[in-house]
Amino acid sequence: MKPIIGITLSQNMGAYKLNKPYMEAVELAGGTPIALGYCTNSIEEFLKISSGIILSGGDDAFDNPRDRFETTLCKIAIKRGVPVLGICRGMQLLNAVLGGTLVDDIPTHIKTYINHRPNEARDLQTHSVAVAKGSVLHSILDTDDIGVNSIHHQCIGRVGDGLVASAIAPDGIIEAVELPLEIHPFAVGVQWHPEELVSLHPKQLNLFEALVNACLV
Numbered sequence: 001m002k003p004i005i006g007i008t009l010s011q012n013m014g015a016y017k018l019n020k021p022y023m024e025a026v027e028l029a030g031g032t033p034i035a036l037g038y039c040t041n042s043i044e045e046f047l048k049i050s051s052g053i054i055l056s057g058g059d060d061a062f063d064n065p066r067d068r069f070e071t072t073l074c075k076i077a078i079k080r081g082v083p084v085l086g087i088c089r090g091m092q093l094l095n096a097v098l099g100g101t102l103v104d105d106i107p108t109h110i111k112t113y114i115n116h117r118p119n120e121a122r123d124l125q126t127h128s129v130a131v132a133k134g135s136v137l138h139s140i141l142d143t144d145d146i147g148v149n150s151i152h153h154q155c156i157g158r159v160g161d162g163l164v165a166s167a168i169a170p171d172g173i174i175e176a177v178e179l180p181l182e183i184h185p186f187a188v189g190v191q192w193h194p195e196e197l198v199s200l201h202p203k204q205l206n207l208f209e210a211l212v213n214a215c216l217v
Contacts, residue, residue, distance in 0.1 A: 003215035005031040006050035008070050008090070010058035011038070021195035022056060022087075028198065029208035031215070038069040043076060051215035052083035052186070055090025057193060060104075060154060071097055078179075083186035083214040085207065088152055091189030095177055098160030106153050112171040116150045122196040126150045129175040129192075135166035136178045136188060140210045141203060148175065148192035155191065167191075186214035 005026045010017040018035055026033040036046055036053075055074060061067050070090075074097045077084050086094040092102055103109050106116050114127050125147030131138045138144070146167075156174040159165055162183050167176030167190070179187040188211075194204035 002030060002032045003051035003212050004049055005033050005052045005054060005211065005215070006036045006046055007033055007054040008036050008056050008066075008073070009038070010056065011066060018056065019195070021193075021198065022054065025195040025198050025205060025208045026054070026212070028205055029212045031208070031212040036073070038065040040065075040069050040072055043069075043073050046073070047076065047080070047082060050082075052085070052211050053077050054211070055084065055086040055093055055189075057088030057090060057151070059089070061089065061093060061096070061102075067093075078184060078187060081185050083211055084184075084188075085186075085211045086189030087195065088191060088193055091177060091191055092154060092156065094187065094189045095156050095160045095163060098163055100160030100163065101157035103155045103157045106155055106173070110155070110171070110173065112173065114150075114169060114171045114173075116155070116169075116173065117153045118150065120149075122149055122151065122193060123200050124149060125197070125201065127169060129167040129169050131176075132164075132166045132168075135164070136181060136186075137166040137176050137190075140188070140206050142206075143203070146203065147201065148190075149196055150191075151193055152191060185217060186211060
């Protein structure tokens, strides 16, 4: 049976939203994707049917129903050893749940020659990141560096408790974090959007395959 992967949603004008590549990437990786609405009272039921979780990207975090739902979901998933993949906003939320901080606007607070939110196609690699040797991410991607897209203006400040930085942009901005395997079977967050890169850069599918495989253990 294919592992069911629950994917959190964005919200716009009172409607839920999820870009198609999330579900397509999970299916290509051998999983069955389902969408998770902001139903905090249903988290236990969601986790009964979901073998793994993707915390998806979206707008900045505020005190709203999405934040409350995802924070509770993430805390329980981490505590129970449920595999978690955080993407863009999802990585930042994973970091915040574990006590980390965010820089709320890169151009305002960080001097960098990289535009982390260029007006480019979502499937375009705009800069590279250095992947830490010996990290879970390195074992997944099997490379010391990889090209990524960039669709964010916030970034990680202080890394959350137990997390380690596993990918760094050339300007020093943290682009991936993870919990070591001795702490959690699979908790990885990436600042880029690998789901948007899968068709042109197949190695990005490795992240989704690793999530699905972690659900089979």
